[in-house]
Amino acid sequence: MRFSSNQMFSQVSESMLKQEAEFSRLVEQMSTGRRILSAGDDPLAASQSVNVAGALSQANAFKNNRASADQALNAQEGALASATTTMQSVLERLVNAGNGTLSDTDRKSLATDLKGMRDTLIGLANSTDGNGRYIFSGYDSETPAYDQNGSYLVTADRNRAPTVQVSQSRVIAAGVVGSDVFSRANPGSNSYVVGAADTNAGTARVGPLVNDTTVAAVSRTVTFGGFPGALTYSFVNNAGAAITRPYVEGEALDLDDGMSLPLSGTPAAGDSFQVKHIQDDGVVDMFGSLDKLIAGLETATVDDPQAAAAWANIKAEHTKVLQNGYDNILTIRSNLGSKMQEIDALNGVGTSDTLAYSKQLSGLEDVNIVTAMSEATQRQTALQAAGMAFKMIQGLNLFQQ
């Protein structure tokens, strides 16, 4: 087949241009460290790397989320640790207060102690984080959780702990709300407290309620009626029937549904006692209980059997409530602890995921320097060979002989 002179020259020059273009592409790859210089180089790898980069960025976002959740949980745990210590002191004082030989002055000084501890607890309930936001106020973090009277200030629709998305499929509440700490019975507790009405005139002191735990008895109020000497007590039982029984001194009150309430002292007609299940609304209100105990300690009981009985009933009821509240705080702390552990576990998974993504990304995008350099050397050789071929072709011209 004939070859025209032009063709011979253009063949060689085309091949040199091609080698040069390839060589310069390799140089650019090596100097930028990237294998994919434009979307057309390897579209599949380019789109895969876009996806992996997206996953990596999301993983980082979740890592940041976990850090802020951890921070929030730690802040609450710290406050609750102090609250635990304070409550232990409170319960200790209450044990002291049970000493019958205390004078009114001693009892007043106990009341002062309790007041201080109550204020400490309110302060803890209104703890703030580094940004000045109240950590126990749920969504309403610009309002303190409790006011100085112990009333809860957060409205029902905002009374939720802020949630944080800590991983692709897991949204956790980063803490608890104040009402769950100070105004809630320990979850799962199933007991009763007995409260005496403020207007009680008698000197009856109620003992601990005896109940059959297999029967779910509804809270009930026991009211004394009749005449002194022929007292009766009435209540409404589980079935809704109003029952009246005669009161026999020295015997425990039979309250149906497996409940019986021991009494000591002498009740008066018109006295009433409420048997409340601990989980009922409003029963556990730690600040309310503290207030009642403080008021009770400030009231003189020496030489006043009715006041002494009232104090005994108050102390019995509210110590039990505070005990339950203390257990609740411990429960919450363990809850927070397990959330923090979960975050740790997710952090571990997240770290290894991030590493895997980074490796994948590098494999897709980064140039293998060794391969690129050896290919570049190859191209160089090819370029030199093409140049030499060109020289040879030049010499084949008869006009130059």
Next chain:
Amino acid sequence: MNLFKVGISGISVAEAHINTTAHNISNLTTPGYSRQAVMVSSAGSQATSAGYIGRGVKADTVMRHYDQFLQQQLQTAQGKGAEVTTQARQLQALASTVADRTVGIYPALNDFFTSLNALASTPSVPAVRQDVIGKSNTLVSQINGTYAQLQTVREDMNAKIRTSVEQVNSFLHRIADLNQQIINSRGPNGQVSNDLLDQRDQALSELNMIVGVQYSSQGDAVNVSLLGGQSLIAGTSVFELQAVASAADPQRVSVAITVPGSENEALELKDSRVDSGELGGLMRVRADTLDEMQSRIGQMAVGLALSFNAVHGAGKAANGQAGGAFFAIGAPDVLNNLNNTGGALIKANYSAVGLNPDGSAAPVLVTGHDYEISFLEADGAVQASYLVRNLTTGATSSLNYEAAATEQTLTIDGVDLRFTGVPAAGDKWTLMSTRNAARDLSLAVGKPEEIAAADGAGGASNGENALKLAGLQNRRLFDGNTASVTEIYAKTVNTLGVDAQAALAAQNAQAKLVTQRTSAQQAISGVNANEEYTNLVQYQAAYQASAKVIDTATTLFDTLLGLKS
């Protein structure tokens, strides 16, 4: 006497050979030159009593070594080569706007959603809110910026189309001139100038590289037409191409042919009818890739804005008020066709995206496709109506025309259309649902406290709504619930990458084909310097031999003259 004639014939033929060889050598590097050779034949013989005595040699003609078939094959391959090279170059330019995944829209999207996640965790911290505003601004400006880059490519293409059309016209005139020259050059012995033929072939080749043409001979002239048959040159008359603003979209430059027999009347060609050559490549890239890419990015912008606004509007801002719009978008463009005669006006708006009962965003119905709206007048029992046709899927919708109504509405694929005024038969409009949406995207939220991170309950640490907003990163709301906002963008980039790679591969393959066909054509028509050298030597010897013959004839004559003494 005869010997002189024979000798002289030999010398003139040798001279012709040498001249032709010299011509070939001088035109070694002339593009499109076909090597020429002198066709010689014996000059016949004269009958004598001693038999037939030869009369020498005569040159019949100078012909060029030329194969029509190979030439056309080469031209077709070169035309296609120019098309795919232009495509590859344009696609590279487009791909470079989205090449680096560490700059541009993608990282801006990722950072935007990361900032929303931080907002969901700690909505009460002002710095976090400010960060959301900052990242939103970055995202919006990246989207605007990408649109601007694509628009630059579009305007660049318009300019190239205009330039190419000018080039085509100058070639057309040149070819028509050559036609005339070739007709005039037909010599007394029926010869046309080989060099003019070569020049015309070269002009046709170069024309073919700009826009694919086909041609056929008619006598000494060639008639040239586009591959679709539209006539460009008939004999010596030229019907120029024109670069006109498209009737359907005045911002788009289209190619139009001049209607033969009219006073410069232009007939616009659809993009798909311009094939091969640089113009063909530009049209392909514009119709298949650029339009689609701009529409997709617009679709992403619109979908992001609408779904975001829906969720944001249901939340509460830090100042206690209901969240307003987060992003602001424009309205889709409805373009009047330049040939419309009626007075109807069509306005379009994006329908708001609703919320599902659980508070999550409903699917985004905007498709990103272009639609043609036409008015069909009443035909017997069939009422007059507006017909809306999706130019990508072909799906149609129609709305009966009520002359009595002052305003009629139709919602199609997430776009609300409002029709007012009186249309005329044959009026057309083009609805580009998202082509320019990326230009109009902006941030409606100005201050950090206007961000509605909280749900209806409110509260400074309430981040429930922000959680839903962050979740939009992965919610598949587009294209019939198959793609999320980031996936739409990734699809666009991927399609572009695949197209660019395919164009590059086609370019390489076509280049090899062109090389092959060039070899075949050059094998016939190319000049080989060594061959010409040997020819030169050969013909020189022939010249010397013929000169020797004359020498001999002179000696004979002298001998004859010297006989007397």
